[in-house]
Amino acid sequence: MAAFFDGPVHVTGSDAFTVLNEIVSSVSTCPLPCKVDSDEYELLDYVSKMALNLCNTRNDLSESSWLSACKPYLCVLMDDVTAENCVSDYLKKMSKFMDAGYEEEEDADAHLNLCNIEFNLAYGGKILLHQTKLVLKRGHRYGLVGRNGAGKTTLMNAINNGKLEGWPSELITHYVDSGSNVDNDFESRNVLKHLAEGKTEEEAMGLFNQLNFTAEMLANPIGELSGGWQMKLRLLKAVITKADILLLDEPTNHLDTKTVQWLINYLTSLTDTTVITVSHDTPFMEDLCTDIIHYEKRDGWTHNKLVNYKGKMSVFVEKQPQAKHYFELTTADLKFVFPQPGRLDGIKTSTQKFLELSNVDFRYPTSDHDTLTDVNIKMTLSSRVAVVGANGAGKSTLIKMIVGETKATNEGKCKFFIHHNLRVAYVAQHSFHHVEAHYDSAPADYIAWRFKDAYDREKFESQAYKISEEEMERAKAFSLEGIWSRHMKGGVLEYEIKKIGVPERNNKFYPKSVLINEYGLEKHIKQADEKIAAIEAGLDLRPVTTSEIQRHLDNFGLAREFGTYGKIKGLSGGQKVKLVLAAAMWNCPHMIVMDEPTNYLDREALGALSAALNEYGGAVLMISHNKEFYSSVCTETWLVEEGRVNVEGESRERAMKAVAVKQEFEKEQNVEEVLENAGGNANTNADKYKDCSQNFWGKALAKKESRNYEKAKKKGDIKAMRTILQVPMGKVMPGFEELGDGKTKN
DSSP: OOEEEESSOOOEEEEEEHHHHHHHHOOOOOOOOOOOHHHHHHHHHHHHHHHHHIIIIIOOOOOOHHHHHHHHHHHHHHHHHHHHHHHHHHHHHHHHHGGOOOOOOTTTTGEEEEEEHHHHHHEEEEEEEEEEEEEETTTTTEEEOOTTTHHHHHHHHHHHOOOSOOOOOTEEEEEEEOOOOHHHHHHHHHHHHHHTTTTTTHHHHHHHHTOOOOHHHSSSSSGSSSSHHHHHHHHHHHHHHHHSEEESSSTTOOOOOOHHHHHHHHHHHHHEEEEEEEEEEEHHHOOOOHHHHEOOOOOOOOSEEEEEESOOOHHHHHHHGGGGGGGGGSSSSSOOOOOOOOOOOTBBBBTSSEEEEEEEEEOOTTTTSOEEEEEEEEEETOOOOEEOSTTTTHHHHHHHHHSSSSOOOOEEEEEEEEEEOOEEEEEOOGGGGGGGGGGGSOOHHHHHHHHTTSSSSHHSSSTTTTTOOOHHHHHTTEEEEEEEEEEETTTTTEEEEETHHHHHGGEEEEEHHHHHHOOOOOHHHHHHHHHHHHHTTTTTTTTOOOHHHHHHTTTTTTOHHHTSSSOGGGGGGEEEEEEHHHHHGGGOOOOEEEEEEETOOOHHHHHHHHHHHHHHHSSHHHHSHHHHHTTOOOOOEEETTTTTTEESOOHHHHHHHHHHHHHHHHHHHHHHHHHHHTTTTTOOOHHHSOOOOOOOOOOOHHHHHHHHHHHHHHOOOHHHHHTTOOOOTOOOTTTTTTOOOOOOOO
């Protein structure tokens, strides 16, 4: 009887060939020469491709079809009966690979089905899924897996809104979005009242206590919570709905390690609730999921379909080896290329600091205590720093102070040095707010709008740079027409001021401190610094054309299809991150600052980002809870806890200095070799005595000692070598008998 399956099956070309080769080898009187260029290899490869077509394209497991397709070719290698037995065995073994398809009527757990539907899904005229099946079981936890832009969030929204064909209307769903878009209505609501809707205040307080919400947090608007605490609130709201299906879109975004573990423990305790989650946090998916639903497009399929794999992420990867990037931060197909930062005035080496904070405090105006106390940090162009700590510890507060969005509370009583010409790319925690006002524009048009005057127009509209009416009045009283230029004089930064009605030849230079402290022109100075920095980067000469911008977007994995011809509103979360990252890097920054950069990016994009950051010539400062990611980039961590910033790990600066010393030593050695060869002296002493890295007492030689030992060795100066190695008089150093005991002349 013919056996036709209604959905996709899990068979790869590698599977088909391997199984066939094993079967044929087992019945052959002599081993088959399975070399790629052999006739036997080509024959088996052809038969396996026909089998693959029967499985994946026609979904046909009828014995007659397989005998008709495969047997005539196998008869070239064996007799008729053996060939028929091989085909029968081949069909049985290949059938085992069908278990990754949809559940059929033989499903023992059919009574747990919440839905068993077939549907199509499109977005903005683009077909995302075609004639695909979705089977969901009560109590199962599904990981929804696919590349950025495949339509994972679109599918979750369609499920939540009951928009799929045949979706059971009686099912209760609750969708927890990723928090990527700023919702002003949500952020204005009171924390406690938001959670207590439909519950008693006592029940709500019990949930808050589980995740250590403070009384101060409960009394404030949601918008005053950090990204991590807002995500906790969204998750708590989902907990109390008692939905049939929980839909979680990047639930670990902004969450610290303890909260992620709490979420896993809670979700795995649910026996009657089905969970569907999209996450690029592989360890989270591995610990949580009972099944994986994968977006796939196989040979013969015109569009993607959903394929269900029973088991954890690791089981899925075993069946789909090409998906191993879910457990590795490597990528073969995607590459990000960051622009190099260029020179920074006065900074001659990558180990010279451009940022230093000493004894810095910060307190929010409404708080009665410091959020950060006695901060002491510094950065160089070679710095690779991860800022880590629990939710609400003050990580984002520290970052905002560094990029100039806030100021130290004890300004004037602490050291707060940041190079005046530093160009910074800042990708904020809620980075998507940059593009929300441009949803109907193409990404290339958005960047053209933002940088049409060379400087970052969006930055000038932020609170940190926007000139207030009060400052405008002060500028008017000062008769300020404009700030023409800037220079350093005697270690003091001065600005050339053009006043209204005064000839340009009479422009005067004023110290920065005078313009800010006496005339109150702080935002004017900040804007002038940005414009000068843009000119230093050559942005005034860079064409802001669609073709130039698209070349830039190509370096961040955003193809022309999306960058030039698409709309921002049609981009996936990961594609929006690529756009925000590309826009931030347009100004060729000296430092890139990222608040939770791993959010919304798939594993392949994370691998590309890691590689690009390691090749980048500027400084890197990031907040991340993803240790796998930040460990692949950062050599230094700033642990923020209890208001303090503790610097941990070997800084990149020290590592670079060590490399510089090594290079200087190698240069010195090369010079000596050239001089010796020029004098005709081959210096056989260097080969006569052994190299040494430890002294007589087993202690490693310092770099200076190693250099001196090499010099003494070349000269054949035994006394000097013994002194450097600290060999006691009358003793012979094991393995270095040629140095003698110090008494007997050699």
